Amino acid sequence: MHKSYETVPVGSIDPAYQRYRLGQPSFDVENLKDAINRSGLIHPVVVKPVPEGKYGLVVGFRRYDAVKKLGHSHIDAIILGPDEEWDEKKFDLECLKFAITERSCQRPLDVFELLCAIERLKDHLDVQEIVAISPAVFNQVLNPSIVRQYIRMAGLSENLRVLMSTGRLSVKPALMLSDIPTEQADVFGAVFSKISLSSSNQKDVIQLSLEISSRDKKPVKQIFSNDPFLQILKDDHLDPRAKGKKIKEMIAELRFPHLTQARNTFTKTCRSLGLSGRIQLTPPKNFEGLDYSLSFQFQSLSEFESCLKKLDQLSGDEQFRRLFP
Amino acid sequence: MKIKTLFIDYEVPRDEEVDFLIGSLKTPPQPVQDIREVYEHVNAGQDPILRAKHTLFITRNRGAVVKKCPGTSEYTCCDYTILHTGTFCSMDCSYCILQAYFHPPLMQYFSGLDQLTSHLNPYFKGNQVYRIGTGEFTDSLIWEPISLQPRFLVNLFARQDHCVLELKTKTVNIESLLELEHNQKTILAWSVNSPRIIQSQERGTASLKQRLEAAKKAEAAGYRLAFHFDPMVIYDGCITEYQDVVDQIFAHVDPKSIAWISMGTFRFMPHLKVIIENRFKSSDICYGEFILGLDNKMRYFKPLRMELYNQTVSYLKKRAPQVLVYFCMEDKQVWESSLGFFPSDENELGRLLDRSAAQHCGLDPSLLP
Numbered sequence: 001m002h003k004s005y006e007t008v009p010v011g012s013i014d015p016a017y018q019r020y021r022l023g024q025p026s027f028d029v030e031n032l033k034d035a036i037n038r039s040g041l042i043h044p045v046v047v048k049p050v051p052e053g054k055y056g057l058v059v060g061f062r063r064y065d066a067v068k069k070l071g072h073s074h075i076d077a078i079i080l081g082p083d084e085e086w087d088e089k090k091f092d093l094e095c096l097k098f099a100i101t102e103r104s105c106q107r108p109l110d111v112f113e114l115l116c117a118i119e120r121l122k123d124h125l126d127v128q129e130i131v132a133i134s135p136a137v138f139n140q141v142l143n144p145s146i147v148r149q150y151i152r153m154a155g156l157s158e159n160l161r162v163l164m165s166t167g168r169l170s171v172k173p174a175l176m177l178s179d180i181p182t183e184q185a186d187v188f189g190a191v192f193s194k195i196s197l198s199s200s201n202q203k204d205v206i207q208l209s210l211e212i213s214s215r216d217k218k219p220v221k222q223i224f225s226n227d228p229f230l231q232i233l234k235d236d237h238l239d240p241r242a243k244g245k246k247i248k249e250m251i252a253e254l255r256f257p258h259l260t261q262a263r264n265t266f267t268k269t270c271r272s273l274g275l276s277g278r279i280q281l282t283p284p285k286n287f288e289g290l291d292y293s294l295s296f297q298f299q300s301l302s303e304f305e306s307c308l309k310k311l312d313q314l315s316g317d318e319q320f321r322r323l324f325p
Numbered sequence: 326m327k328i329k330t331l332f333i334d335y336e337v338p339r340d341e342e343v344d345f346l347i348g349s350l351k352t353p354p355q356p357v358q359d360i361r362e363v364y365e366h367v368n369a370g371q372d373p374i375l376r377a378k379h380t381l382f383i384t385r386n387r388g389a390v391v392k393k394c395p396g397t398s399e400y401t402c403c404d405y406t407i408l409h410t411g412t413f414c415s416m417d418c419s420y421c422i423l424q425a426y427f428h429p430p431l432m433q434y435f436s437g438l439d440q441l442t443s444h445l446n447p448y449f450k451g452n453q454v455y456r457i458g459t460g461e462f463t464d465s466l467i468w469e470p471i472s473l474q475p476r477f478l479v480n481l482f483a484r485q486d487h488c489v490l491e492l493k494t495k496t497v498n499i500e501s502l503l504e505l506e507h508n509q510k511t512i513l514a515w516s517v518n519s520p521r522i523i524q525s526q527e528r529g530t531a532s533l534k535q536r537l538e539a540a541k542k543a544e545a546a547g548y549r550l551a552f553h554f555d556p557m558v559i560y561d562g563c564i565t566e567y568q569d570v571v572d573q574i575f576a577h578v579d580p581k582s583i584a585w586i587s588m589g590t591f592r593f594m595p596h597l598k599v600i601i602e603n604r605f606k607s608s609d610i611c612y613g614e615f616i617l618g619l620d621n622k623m624r625y626f627k628p629l630r631m632e633l634y635n636q637t638v639s640y641l642k643k644r645a646p647q648v649l650v651y652f653c654m655e656d657k658q659v660w661e662s663s664l665g666f667f668p669s670d671e672n673e674l675g676r677l678l679d680r681s682a683a684q685h686c687g688l689d690p691s692l693l694p
């Protein structure tokens with residue numbers, strides 16, 4: 001690849017050309033502006049010629065924004081040019097590799113950047129080829145399954161990518177979202193942006209909501225725009241973790257209404273019978289098997305005797321008897 | 326049965342049975358040395374399961390020909406004996422477990438009527454009653470229009486009085502069986518379901534009406550009958566619709582001709598769900614209230630199963646109190662709440678069914694315990 005160092009007019013760079021932008025646009029360039037004001041532009045931006053006699057940025061999007069905001073007329077740039085035998089496609093691939101390498105040598109790429117990088121590389125390379133160039137270009141060895149996952153997530157919307165890069169959406173649930181229509185996936189994105197859930201709980205919420213949607217023949221959006229859900233999402237007194245817990249419980253209840261009701265009734269009855277403290281009654285898992293179990297804790301003989309007395313009373317209690325179908 | 330590709334194991338000799346099969350299918354067979362060639366063909370399809378339904382491999386059974394139904398210890402088992410005559414099915418039910426049993430599924434016809442005879446003979450001479458069925462790994466009667474096997478088996482069983490053959494189906498393929506001297510040693514059994522479930526989940530099967538018309542014809546030809554409400558699916562209005570199926574059955578056949586009726590709600594191995602979701606996009610059958618059962622299969626939350634069973638059984642018992650009704654893979658609580666008893670010792674359900682088989686099919690009563 002040819003490189004020439006020049007000072008080019010800021011206006012000759014096409015701001016709409018975003019092919020090599022890997023991260024999200026950053027609007028906060030104040031510190032950078034100050035630094036450039038003080039010391040000038042230490043690292044030139046990197047550009048390539050694009051149609052209509054303009055340049056497109058390959059590296060240095062923030063620097064360009066800062067210089068533009070400072071009102072400078074010109075900017076120092078390295079202009080990339082293709083080797084003689086390269087066609088446009090090969091030149092694009094090399095610019096892409098250049099942009100990724102430049103970023104990954106500064107720090108490991110975040111999820112958003114990895115998504116952008118792999119999504120674009122897949123226009124040129126297959127999984128094995130991406131794996132092969134990864135040490136040199138990504139500054140890390142990517143394994144094939146990771147690359148495949150990122151390729152699968154290539155269709156995720158901007159909103160979901162932002163959620164991923166801020167850690168509010170994990171890879172596994174994101175993969176689930178990449179398999180459903182964007183419109184539906186974005187509904188989950190909007191919900192997850194307001195609540196905090198672990199990766200496995202996010203997966204459960206997605207899975208159960210999709211099942212409810214198929215069962216009730218209504219779009220996912222309608223589930224979350226219903227009153228109890230809306231109220232929780234809007235409740236300023238609940239922190240995101242508490243909201244997440246409630247949303248998960250409500251979705252599970254909507255998906256398994258009878259099972260939830262049975263569990264709630266059992267728990268309530270146990271509580272009112274005093275069976276939720278040192279004496280514990282446990283029903284068969286999911287009320288499927290036949291075996292109930294009872295355990296109690298005691299610290300002295302008198303506590304032991306009082307537990308036995310309590311148990312003796314229970315066997316004649318109508319409410320207790322009703323626990324067993 | 327529409328077979329697009331027919332393979333034949335090069336070791337299978339061309340005899341009357343095989344010639345009849347090939348002649349009926351009107352598809353030239355491709356001889357293969359290695360079953361992997363057949364698997365490759367099936368796997369090359371975009372939907373290998375669907376492709377397997379149009380591909381038939383004629384081969385010999387190199388595994389067990391007769392074996393006991395495995396059952397599970399957690400739920401009652403009917404103590405059935407499986408006659409392994411073929412695998413997979415040309416019909417396409419969303420819930421079909423066979424989609425997930427074989428990797429990939431393969432429709433195989435096991436030729437060798439002599440092999441069936443030699444494996445069945447010890448059972449015909451045993452000192453107990455056996456209920457033997459071919460409907461575990463395939464539909465028993467998809468083969469009837471194209472092969473000699475079902476009629477051969479009916480004739481074979483007719484000549485003894487220790488075993489009863491149960492041919493279980495969702496087809497109406499009984500024409501060639503009607504004029505046979507079956508000696509009532511064959512029970513023709515239909516899986517039944519509500520018309521809504523048949524229409525939405527059982528692609529390519531006969532309608533309820535057609536199945537019951539066929540049962541009526543079988544009854545007129547002297548056959549004993551059985552019905553299997555399986556899988557019963559829980560949905561709004563299902564109780565009324567299953568009660569309606571009960572009405573339909575008794576509008577077509579006399580309860581006295583019925584050896585047994587079984588019931589089982591939908592249950593599935595967890596990994597079948599993905600197959601159903603991929604192959605039957607509009608099916609919502611997996612989205613009921615399922616929990617993981619003690620046998621590691623998904624099954625409906627027990628109170629929901631009990632409600633459906635209670636209502637269907639009590640309705641059925643009002644119409645036909647004498648018919649033996651049993652549950653497929655259920656526990657004590659379910660049995661007691663719906664039928665008022667539980668076959669608690671091992672094999673007790675099997676013995677009940679043996680007695681009914683003996684009574685309906687004229688088996689040797691001295692074999693009963």
Ligand code: SF4
Pocket residue numbers: 413414415416417418420421422423462463464495530
């Ligand atoms: S008829 Fe039986 S074997 Fe055939 S597809 Fe349906 S469930 Fe499977």
